[in-house]
Amino acid sequence: MTDFTIQHFQQVADQAKANAGSVADGLKQCFEQKYTVEAGDLASLPTASERDALNEPGLLVGMRVGNTGIVVVIPESFPLPEWYREPNESQKARLGTIGMEWSMALLPEELMAEDFSSHPFDNLNSAIDLVTPDPEAQWIPLQATAEGGTPFTLYLVGPVSKPCLDPKEVAQKATQEAKKEAVLEGMAYSDPSGAMTEEERRTRMARVMKLKVDVSVRLAEKKIELSQLVAMAPGSLILFDKACEELLDMYVNNTPYCRGEVVKVGEHFGLKVNEVGFHMEREARII
Incomplete structure (x- = not known):
């Protein structure tokens, strides 16, 4: 075209x-x-x-x-x-x-x-x-x-x-850039002497950003009785409360980081990110 x-x-x-x-x-x-x-x-x-x-x-x-x-x-x-x-x-x-x-x-x-x-x-x-x-x-x-x-x-x-x-995409990108900058600032090396230049600081930060982290996607979770666990065998079915259309949680080093929806990419599955930096909502315990 x-x-x-x-x-x-x-x-x-x-x-x-x-x-x-x-x-x-x-x-x-x-x-x-x-x-x-x-x-x-x-x-x-x-x-x-x-x-x-x-x-x-x-x-x-x-x-x-x-x-x-x-x-x-x-x-x-x-x-x-x-x-x-x-x-x-x-x-x-x-x-x-x-x-x-x-x-x-x-x-x-x-x-x-x-x-x-x-x-x-x-x-x-x-x-x-x-x-x-x-x-x-x-x-x-x-x-x-x-x-x-x-x-x-x-x-x-x-x-x-x-x-x-789409202005919403522009706003999301700006938010992501701001979060990225905040991460860089939060991870910055301390420099008590004040002798490190901005270029040196960013060079060191670039090394840190190459570190690998464990990323996992969690489908759903629930608590079951030990008797159910022991009774499990091939063909057993476990039902979860989470609806099929709900977003999945992605964890970085076992810490919740974002949410997204499952997509198929060829013969593999992926996660299309919808929310970044969400707060986990948990029911309050009654003592």
Whole structure:
């Protein structure tokens, strides 16, 4: 599949003007309100400091073609409905189709989007940088007006390297990096003299990080009577209270570290990590 390029985005500018009615229909199907849309002229993407008007929450609709793509920036003041941050199943379906509708209206005929997304972001200005625009990226203002309403401006931005970026994944990655840094700091060698440089400290830490630890995954556990244990024979069945869909616990040196779900990788099984650094919950004993 051909990646989306700046040349393709210039074609999108023409498509946006020619198919403004289809763009408006996509808004209507998603937000259940009739709009008119007018596409503006193509322009170079301003720097973050020049996009102060987008320092607000909103929605990023992504369309991926190959390894790149485009996004549509929709400010919360559009106005977006209150449900856009936590949509129900029906609303998720509507958000899921708006990218598909727009891809058919905006992309050149020879291109087909492979993936679509609609994610809320706390700050659209920062979100534009997170999706990694091409150095030559441009944007197209789309003036959308609801019946009897005030005109608002949406923005079509491209090409970008991560059009379907999920902000939750960004937050999880940042948390993991912070935990990693905290581990490094917590394991740092003491240096009473203060003579060790930062580079020397990190070199020593790098050696420590090569140490191997025992990792094990625990399916479930329970207490049984000794008589049950003694009576076990081939074919005996032991039932556990843990449901099949529950996450499994992974231990590092017999200490709980994370939780995840079982996946099959070829002829082996693996653990897809869902939670890191969880706290074990245990019932209080009654004495």
